[in-house]
Amino acid sequence: MMGEANLLLAALIERAGLSNAGLAKRVNMLGAEHRLRYDHASVARWIRDGATPRDPGPDLICQVIGEAMRTTVTRADIGMERRPAISSVPLPQLVERATALWRGDQRDKVAGPPAAGAEAVAPVWEWENPPDDIDVAHDGRRQVEPVDVRRLRQLRDRYQEMYRRVGGVPVRPRLIAALNEHAAPLLRDTYDNRTGRELLRAAGGLAALAGVCAYDADQQGLAQRYLFGALRMAKASNDKRFxxxxxxxxxxxxxxxxxxxxxxxxxxAALRAARGHLGPALAADLHSLAGKAYARMGESDGCQRHMRESELAAARIVLGDEPAEASYVQPGLVETQVAEALRRLGDFSAAQTYADESVRLAGGTHLRGRVHRYAGLALIVAQRGDVDQAVHVGTQMLEYAEGMESGRIRDRVAQVAGALRRHARVPAVAEFLERADTDAQLRGF
Structure with a gap:
């Protein structure tokens, strides 16, 4: 079974100016006493499958690459640690790992499923707990200026709006190019501690949005890796809200x-770690996510507790006072989330009350948000047996979704179609299903 691609090794080989065959030849020369017989295919396997050669192979690889780059290279640098790191990734390794991921993604070399269990929890635990980065200053070729940081923020804002209009699939390649062409060189340039934190904040914002787009394109392992990298940048930026x-x-x-x-x-963890820094918009969203999760588990008390906190936080939101990334928390979002949780718990009447309100407020949100709100209402009324109303609301959902290339929008359309499919003999339902199926085929990727 193939492992996860070793993007760190691939990136360092390229930066050292070596070919796969050249690296293998030099490793064989250094390890002549061990009668090593590596070739370009061996190196390709180390990269593609994440394979690790037997000792002393990894140390010899470090030596060859280090001599070519005139620096010290460790097993961690080439992605061949003897054991998984327990402590937080040091900042220099963060930059190398992040930029290697971006480069590998641009070349379609990234694979692997999402982490689970302790591996999925560790990055959040490390973000929440010491040690923190005392100084993030870096010496490189050119001085990073405030205008460079502003440009990264502007790119994120532009691509976020594109994502909301057309979906993550068409936006993803543009984001990957921006990370490689703009963010990666800046992270290797010269900056002091203050500028460095702002730079990491801006680059992390782009990386987080790239994770969102990967998630929307059904590349879930990749999405998680982008988000973990963005979280480590958030820690280095010292911005708890981010x-x-x-x-x-x-x-x-x-x-x-x-x-x-x-x-x-x-x-x-986020509510606890960011207490005192967290604005009401993000607090409302985090509470609503926890509430939806408790509803999935059938735990009504936990759901109700978090949903109450979500509504209280939403009432304190002042638009314009939140960070740019939190702009997705718009009027009616909490109602959408509460409606979904109540639907999961089987309280359809209360769920519809909240869903009706979320749709009433939908005019002030972006197209993507409108699709989710109308989908939520359509699901509820379909499950209550109001087929005509479900078709009416579902048709509005399809109109807002038209032209979007998005896995999550595709899923929402499929959910509504699935709820109505048992009524397929009703002419209006049959017409809706035909249109939904056609849209799904056009949205396939």
């Missing part, structure tokens, strides 16, 4: 993967 935003994205990702207990761990 870190909480990334954890909210991880919570959404875990909810999609039907891991409700992990969602609760994530959300409650």
């Amino acid at each position: 870190g909480a935003y990334v954890v909210a994205l991880l919570s959404t990702h875990a909810l999609h993967g039907n891991q409700p207990r992990l969602v609760v761990q994530y959300a409650e």
Whole structure:
């Protein structure tokens, strides 16, 4: 069984100016007493499958690459640690790992499923706990200026709006290119501690959005790796609100993967770690995510507790006072989340009350948000047996979703179609299903 691609090794081989065959030849020369017989195919296997050669192979690889780059290279640097790291990734390794991921993604070399269990919890635990980064200053070729940081933030804002209009699939390649062409060189340039934290905050924002787009394109292992990297950048930036935003994205990702207990761990960690820094918009979203997770587990008390806190936080939101990333928390979002949780618990009447309100407020949100709100209402009225109303609301959902290339929008359309399919003999339902199926085929990827 193939392992996960070793992007760190691939990136360092390229930066050292070596070919696969050249690396193998030099390793064989250094290890002549061990009668090593590596070739370009061996190196390709180390990269593609994440395979690790027997000792002293990894140390010889470090020596060859280190001599070519005139620096010290460790097993961790080439992705061949003797054992998994327990402590937080040091900042220099963070930059290398992040940029290697971006480069590998641009070349379609990234694979592997999402982490689970302790591996999925560790990055959030490390974000929440010491040690912190005392100084993130770096010496490189050119001085990073405030305008460089602003440009990264502007790129994130632009691609976020594109994502909301057309979906993550078409936006993803543009984001990957921006990370490689703009963010990666800046992270290796010269900056002091203050500028460095702002730079890491801006680069992390782009990386987090790339994770969202990977999630929307059904590349879940890749999405998680982007989000973990963004969370480590959030820690280095010393911006607790930004870190909480990334954890909210991880919570959404875990909810999609039907891991409700992990969602609760994530959300409650963010609420705890960012206490005193967290604005009401992100607090409302984190509480609603935890509430939805408790509803998935059938735990009404936990659901109700978090949903109450979510509504209280939402009432304190002042638009414009939240970080740019939290702009997705718009009027009606909490009602959408509460409606979904109540639907899961089987309280359809109360769920519809909240869903009706979320749709009433939908005019002030972006197209993607409208699709989710109308889908939520359509599901509820379909489950209550109001077929005509479900078709009416579902048709509006399809109109808003038209032209979007998005796995999550595809899933929402499929959920509504699935709820109505048992009524397929009703002409209006049959017409809706035909249109939904056609849209699904057009949205396939």
